[in-house]
Amino acid sequence: MTLSWKYGGLALGLAFFFAVALVKPIGVSTQFVIFDGILWNAVDSTAVVADETAKSGYSSPNAYLDANGGKYASAVADPLNYGFFFVIAIMVGAAISGWLRGSFREANRFMPRVWLANWGETPVLRFLAAFGGGFLVLYGARLAGGCTSGHMMSGMMQTAVSGYIFAAGAFAAAIPTAMFLYPKEA
DSSP: OOOHHHHHHHHHHHHHHHHHHHTTTOOOOOHHHHHHHHHHHHHTTTTSEEEETTSSEOSSSHHHHHHHHHHHHEEEEESSSSHHHHHHHHHOOOOOOOHHTTTTSSSTTSSSSHHHHHOOOOOOHHHHHHHHHHHHHHHHHHHHTTIIIIIIIIHHTTTTTHHHHHHHHHHHHHHHHHHHHSSSSO
């Protein structure tokens, strides 16, 4: 079962619209920082502490977690929130999509044709490249104060100028990079 990218784009647009309209703008990179804080708090009970003077009721010796009145420290202390469930839903949705498309049943199905044409059939190389790319994107997202979901998708939906600037920068970097990494067409 293969659906056109147009249907996927429409579904993604509707998901973002309803998220912004009903809950809040979508952004996921912060949730990875929260996950790091949860791990840190599990081994060090002073990482996040209850604090009556903090706006959120929690504080942290880490400046990032303590920013905005301990907003992220609060999310570390009580991680079962919208962002947490959203990230879990992304992973579950990706697994369901892969299963429905047959990606887990057919050899090399998890590798796009353009990857196979340029880099071959080595699964380990594909997974290392995906992990490395994901790490770079997440690192860059935290440096930029948000990810493509928050800056570009949610930002542009809210007509934020920064969202349009971020999108222009992302495409200005992504297109030449893709042309360099994938010179052979599939």
